[in-house]
Amino acid sequence: MEMVLLTAAGVGGATVFGALIGFVFKKVSHRFSDIVLAFAAGVMLAAAVLGLILPSLEYGGEWGLLITVAGIFVGALCLNLIDKLVPHLHKLVGPDAETHHNANLSKVLLFVAAIAIHNLPEGIAAGVGFGSGDTAQALLIAGGIALQNIPEGMVIIGPMLAAGVSPGKTFVCAMLTGLVEVIGTLIGYFAVSVSTIVLPFALAFAGGTMLYVISDEMIPETHAHGSQRGATYALLVGFCVMLISDVLLG
Numbered sequence: 001m002e003m004v005l006l007t008a009a010g011v012g013g014a015t016v017f018g019a020l021i022g023f024v025f026k027k028v029s030h031r032f033s034d035i036v037l038a039f040a041a042g043v044m045l046a047a048a049v050l051g052l053i054l055p056s057l058e059y060g061g062e063w064g065l066l067i068t069v070a071g072i073f074v075g076a077l078c079l080n081l082i083d084k085l086v087p088h089l090h091k092l093v094g095p096d097a098e099t100h101h102n103a104n105l106s107k108v109l110l111f112v113a114a115i116a117i118h119n120l121p122e123g124i125a126a127g128v129g130f131g132s133g134d135t136a137q138a139l140l141i142a143g144g145i146a147l148q149n150i151p152e153g154m155v156i157i158g159p160m161l162a163a164g165v166s167p168g169k170t171f172v173c174a175m176l177t178g179l180v181e182v183i184g185t186l187i188g189y190f191a192v193s194v195s196t197i198v199l200p201f202a203l204a205f206a207g208g209t210m211l212y213v214i215s216d217e218m219i220p221e222t223h224a225h226g227s228q229r230g231a232t233y234a235l236l237v238g239f240c241v242m243l244i245s246d247v248l249l250g
Helices: 002-024 030-085 089-093 105-131 135-162 167-194 196-222 228-249
Strands: none
Touching: 002 105, 002 135, 002 167, 030 105, 030 135, 030 196, 030 228, 105 135, 105 167, 105 196, 135 167, 135 196, 135 228, 167 196, 196 228
16 A cells, blocks of 8 residues: 555656746757657557556456457547546647736636646556556556656646746646546555456556547647657657566566
8 A cells, every 4th residue: 555655646746746847947848848758658558558458358357358448448438528528738728828928817727627637547547557456567557657747747837827827826736736646546546446346447447548648648749849750769669668667577
């Protein structure tokens, strides 16, 4: 349980760490953030497949394939529904949001709420990984999610400051979005621990949410600023790093 709590804090703290970087470098170059985000996408892609989807097939037994496919689509559809109700990062603020000094407070609050809501399934994915009992895989999954949170934490600072939110309140909002991941991690862990029957579906559901985030959020963001080739190789490096780690820790 201590490992779960430490990991939950690390996953949530990664957003705060990214926010601190965002304060220091208020105008982080798109090329740098795209490469970091693409690397994280590669790590998350491998984590989703190796750490969540394949174990779901294994634990599902006779109905493993059906349960896994259903879980993947239900996870993706849930995030798709959330995305329609509360659009995420680039869909809310756009690439030039930093220049809109007259952005109103309600838009900023919606912006923060969107990040928080999208962080919850990621936290649940990390918690479900621990619920499977494979600590090494769970740590790799959580590491991939934490990597993704760093650039996300970086890019939320500029728009909020540009909207007139004080640095103190901006930092508190960043901390709250990270706290949501901590809560999600604990929810995922306890949900699977209480009922191992739901483990195969929960693993596939978490894998589906991660695949959705990678395809709908991360890859389009890394290809939006002319860094396609560098981002593609960064994704491949991230995937291979995760693959190598999985084999060595196997």
